[in-house]
Amino acid sequence: MKPGVRVLAVSGGAGGAKLALGLARALNPAELAVLVNTGDDFTHLGLRICPDLDTVLYTLAGVVNTTQGWGRANESFGFMDELRRQGGPDWFLLGDRDLVLHVERTRRLAAGETLTQIMADLATRFGVATRLLPMTDAPVATLLDTSAGQLEFQHYFVRLRTIPAVQRLHYAGAAQARPSDDLLTLLRSRSLEAIILCPSNPYLSIDPILAVPGIRAALRAADVPIVAVSPLVGGRAVKGPTAKIMQELGIETRALAIARHYAGLIDGLLVDEADASAELKGPMTDEFSKLGIVVGTARTLMRTLEDRQRLAESALDFSRRLQSKASLMPPKSLAGGA
Amino acid sequence: MKPGVRVLAVSGGAGGAKLALGLARALNPAELAVLVNTGDDFTHLGLRICPDLDTVLYTLAGVVNTTQGWGRANESFGFMDELRRQGGPDWFLLGDRDLVLHVERTRRLAAGETLTQIMADLATRFGVATRLLPMTDAPVATLLDTSAGQLEFQHYFVRLRTIPAVQRLHYAGAAQARPSDDLLTLLRSRSLEAIILCPSNPYLSIDPILAVPGIRAALRAADVPIVAVSPLVGGRAVKGPTAKIMQELGIETRALAIARHYAGLIDGLLVDEADASAELKGPMTDEFSKLGIVVGTARTLMRTLEDRQRLAESALDFSRRLQSKASLMPPKSLAGGA
Numbered sequence: 037m038k039p040g041v042r043v044l045a046v047s048g049g050a051g052g053a054k055l056a057l058g059l060a061r062a063l064n065p066a067e068l069a070v071l072v073n074t075g076d077d078f079t080h081l082g083l084r085i086c087p088d089l090d091t092v093l094y095t096l097a098g099v100v101n102t103t104q105g106w107g108r109a110n111e112s113f114g115f116m117d118e119l120r121r122q123g124g125p126d127w128f129l130l131g132d133r134d135l136v137l138h139v140e141r142t143r144r145l146a147a148g149e150t151l152t153q154i155m156a157d158l159a160t161r162f163g164v165a166t167r168l169l170p171m172t173d174a175p176v177a178t179l180l181d182t183s184a185g186q187l188e189f190q191h192y193f194v195r196l197r198t199i200p201a202v203q204r205l206h207y208a209g210a211a212q213a214r215p216s217d218d219l220l221t222l223l224r225s226r227s228l229e230a231i232i233l234c235p236s237n238p239y240l241s242i243d244p245i246l247a248v249p250g251i252r253a254a255l256r257a258a259d260v261p262i263v264a265v266s267p268l269v270g271g272r273a274v275k276g277p278t279a280k281i282m283q284e285l286g287i288e289t290r291a292l293a294i295a296r297h298y299a300g301l302i303d304g305l306l307v308d309e310a311d312a313s314a315e316l317k318g319p320m321t322d323e324f325s326k327l328g329i330v331v332g333t334a335r336t337l338m339r340t341l342e343d344r345q346r347l348a349e350s351a352l353d354f355s356r357r358l359q360s361k362a363s364l365m366p367p368k369s370l371a372g373g374a
Numbered sequence: 375m376k377p378g379v380r381v382l383a384v385s386g387g388a389g390g391a392k393l394a395l396g397l398a399r400a401l402n403p404a405e406l407a408v409l410v411n412t413g414d415d416f417t418h419l420g421l422r423i424c425p426d427l428d429t430v431l432y433t434l435a436g437v438v439n440t441t442q443g444w445g446r447a448n449e450s451f452g453f454m455d456e457l458r459r460q461g462g463p464d465w466f467l468l469g470d471r472d473l474v475l476h477v478e479r480t481r482r483l484a485a486g487e488t489l490t491q492i493m494a495d496l497a498t499r500f501g502v503a504t505r506l507l508p509m510t511d512a513p514v515a516t517l518l519d520t521s522a523g524q525l526e527f528q529h530y531f532v533r534l535r536t537i538p539a540v541q542r543l544h545y546a547g548a549a550q551a552r553p554s555d556d557l558l559t560l561l562r563s564r565s566l567e568a569i570i571l572c573p574s575n576p577y578l579s580i581d582p583i584l585a586v587p588g589i590r591a592a593l594r595a596a597d598v599p600i601v602a603v604s605p606l607v608g609g610r611a612v613k614g615p616t617a618k619i620m621q622e623l624g625i626e627t628r629a630l631a632i633a634r635h636y637a638g639l640i641d642g643l644l645v646d647e648a649d650a651s652a653e654l655k656g657p658m659t660d661e662f663s664k665l666g667i668v669v670g671t672a673r674t675l676m677r678t679l680e681d682r683q684r685l686a687e688s689a690l691d692f693s694r695r696l697q698s699k700a701s702l703m704p705p706k707s708l709a710g711g712a
Contacts, residue, residue, distance in 0.1 A: 082481025112452035114470030122474060122499050132452025132470040136460060139477075143420030161460050
């Protein structure tokens, strides 16, 4: 019998995938499922590309390029060289091995399969026992109003290297999307013990997931501790534009802002030791309390595989502490459980 | 002003492409157009693949793998390695550079462009001034009834390496297809001087083209000499299953059988010197005369680039001799000219 899923990680690409790998190692891989952002997905050269799903897949399969955090290790670029030679668009890098996923996914989507089915099959093909769940099977596109006009996600993120200032984000198609039955079933399962929001970009990676009607409520209704790992370390983002976007949106780059962002959803926020000393002195703890969010601390920087597993264990411990605390209190939702 | 097209070559893949290259060198490349078989085309991994068109394109662009006669020189196979590793179908070899054409063509066909438009653009992109004309923009599929059941072309040709015995050929979709306007316009142009059927497989490569309603008549109506180069050398095919298929279909593997096959269409057949001595003695010449076909001889084996150009020049000379002969006779078609 397959073991039940005990933990659901909620993730974007590279940063989230690192913690997902730590969780897969701290648990049994089959005890983990990862709910993945698909707002970054786009159609390029006629191929359907799902960067975050593929990054999580490659990371869990141990075939990711660990230097860059995405794409394949031992990759070749004959296709890209030729595309460039022919004057094709060369701003989005597609490795020869990586292309197999895009071609196969495009074919199967055209044949009527759902992204959820396809990713389940691909995970099996890569020997990954962890379930990868796209946030929805419907197309959703993260659009950014920026100083350079409205941009599709990959144009902002890859082509323009996150340089334009972000004014507003939209998740086009989200209102018409719905969570997959697989996700809803998982969230009702008795085996589930915790939901962990990875230290992915809250605006670019986690918000698109929460924008799918029904997901936020279903996460709450699971009635297990929901813990977020702050993406900030010392008030800065480890990698990527999280802090830059917060500044552009007029948000202070501190853990409290992350807590406010996730208020009403999460039970606990795990902040880096570097932020804890600054954020949790005296009256600041009250601010978190007012939001109903317990703060934990950990070393959140994930340079090595050991770092990832240690942070995963910290997050799991934190969620267990919240669970025992919660068991002394009335249930947070009468709709919870199944 | 662009020079007018003087010669139309009619071709399948590797063998035909070699003569097309010879013709492009014997003429100015822009004075040649190549009418190419698309009965081999198929959809594989969701990608639209046109083996003969691509072989002609790569050959004329000077980027073909000259050892095998198809595919790209300096190719890499990262995609194929990964596809195989994932358990995907590995019987049809797709190089990383080659993939660019298939991806681009698939995208543009889905966007509503015609194959004729797409190939014209791709030729420009490859610096090929010779016009490549798909036999039709409609899908036509060569199907073979064989000792192993009915097979799609690439399954017969590549997957099963032409081993099954051929009983009958069908060109599915041909009846509903029509020649492109570009081809019809070309065949009515005053600059056209000759039509040359390359030494491609008559059954697998040339017949699908002739099966498109209107093409045979339009070739005749062009009112220029139509010359075929026999694919046999000493009663054998240089490469590929021409002789094998002729035997399986109960046809003698000799130049006269090729003449009979093309009777009513061609004015002249260029046979290899090795066959000429056997075929053209005494009463045999009468057999060709009865078919209304003039026989010429040449060295038809094309090992080197010089061989290709020399055979091209022989075919052009032969067509000129037929032209001057014809000018002494009444026009063969009142519908000819434009």
